[in-house]
Amino acid sequence: MMLFSQARGLPVLTLTEAEEIGVLRSLTVDAASGVVTHVRVRGRHSRKETVLPWGALHALGPDAVLVRSAAAPAEVPAHHELPGLRILAETGYELGTVKDVAFEPETGRVEAVVSAHGEVPADRLLGLGDYALVVRAG
Numbered sequence: 001m002m003l004f005s006q007a008r009g010l011p012v013l014t015l016t017e018a019e020e021i022g023v024l025r026s027l028t029v030d031a032a033s034g035v036v037t038h039v040r041v042r043g044r045h046s047r048k049e050t051v052l053p054w055g056a057l058h059a060l061g062p063d064a065v066l067v068r069s070a071a072a073p074a075e076v077p078a079h080h081e082l083p084g085l086r087i088l089a090e091t092g093y094e095l096g097t098v099k100d101v102a103f104e105p106e107t108g109r110v111e112a113v114v115s116a117h118g119e120v121p122a123d124r125l126l127g128l129g130d131y132a133l134v135v136r137a138g
Contacts, residue, residue, distance in 0.1 A: 001102050002104075003101065005083070008026065009024065013066055021044075021050070021067070022042050023041065027040070028040065038051050038077065052071075085133050089137040096115035098115060113135075
């Protein structure tokens with residue numbers, strides 16, 4: 001298991017040439033399925049952001065991210081930064097804010113959302129927007 005905060009800032013390298021294309025800036029999550037769908041990479045020198053589908057990754061480890069291809073997908077989903085976002089139960093009750101997200105680096109499956117009040121298991125995630133992460137009341 002890995003945290004978003006541990007992945008953020010890792011160098012992103014191409015698998016074939018071991019060329020550094022940038023650093024991992026953030027991860028895009030599909031709340032309904034509970035998986036990371038895309039990674040956002042900021043160029044080291046250009047500051048240009050590239051969005052790569054999760055399937056382009058070969059490996060994500062504690063020291064680097066290896067990608068098979070640095071080609072951007074044709075369609076890029078909406079991105080919402082999870083850390084700092086409010087967590088709301090479907091009943092409207094506020095459960096704090098997202099401090100971090102635990103995920104499986106091999107599959108991209110989200111395990112839990114971490115808040116100051118504890119962990120929210122991924123199977124409670126319902127939706128994600130600009131205002132909040134909505135979860136099943138538990």
